[in-house]
Amino acid sequence: MGDLSQVPPEFLNALSGLRQARCRSELRLNEIPAPSRLAPYAVALGAEVLQETEPGKPPVHGPARAALTQEHPEELATGRFILLYDPEGSEVWDGTFRIVTYIRAQLEPDMGNDALLGSVAWTWLVEALQTHNATYRAAGGTATRILSESFGSLADRADTIDIELRASWTPDSHSVRQHLEAWADMVCTFAGLPPLPEGVAALPNRRRS
Known part of the structure; x- marks a missing residue:
């Protein structure tokens, strides 16, 4: 962010809130x-899930299943979280902040071929925001x-199906x-x-000897 002395207090408070966020240990x-062109002030975070799950708690879907048998787990999911702030506000955003x-x-192929996959992905977003009381x-x-799909010299590679979700919303308060x-x-x-039970934190992975 450079010189923070010129940054509006509202955005500084939002940055402080982001630093206090508690996220699962599997997430980097x-x-x-x-x-720099979307708003006068912005901060961006990148995330990736690489770690294995705990023994006895198998993944729900995706390459996470195969990663359990690998010494070096592959990338399971990636993402970006961008917080925008415009002190003048925006009619499109209906506010001064936008996420x-x-x-x-x-x-997995069977899930990737589900015609309702897009709706399911959007439901995950809505339910996550509701669970955390993020209005x-x-x-x-x-x-x-x-x-x-792979062809030619790469034809032995299995076909893969990825899901991408791009979303934005305006928080109802400066608490982000x-x-x-x-x-x-x-x-x-x-x-x-798999989801964590309420009140239970994920334990960090331990290296195997």
């Missing part, structure tokens, strides 16, 4: 370069299925911590990780 979250997100994950308005998004926590849980859902 890092700050990445933010877009823009992106998630991509590989699915919002003016939400919109698109869900896209991507089929990758819950929105990041909800989105982080959704990335884990896309990765095929």
Whole structure:
């Protein structure tokens, strides 16, 4: 962000809320370069799920199943979380803050071929926001299925189906911590990780000797 002395207090408070967010240990979250043309102030976070789940708790779907047998688990899901702020407000946003997100994950063929997959992906977003009491308005998004087929020298590679969800919404308050926590849980859902019981935190992975 550079010189924070010129940054509006509302945006600084929002940044503080993001730093206080508690996300599952399976999620790797890092700050990445933010877009400069979408709003006067912005911060962006990149996320990826690489870690294995705990023994006895198999993944729900996707390549997470195969990752359990690998010494170095592959990438299960990736995403971006961008918080935009315009002190002048925006009629399109219906507010001064706007959250823009992106998630991509590989699915098992039977789930990837489900005609209702887009609706399911959107439902994951809505339910995650509701679970974390992250109230919002003016939400919109698109869900896209991507089929990758290999040919020629790569013909031995299995076909894959990815799901991409791009969504944005306006938080009802300047408190955005819950929105990041909800989105982080959704990335884990896309990765095929089972939900955690209420009040239970995920334990960090232990290295195997």
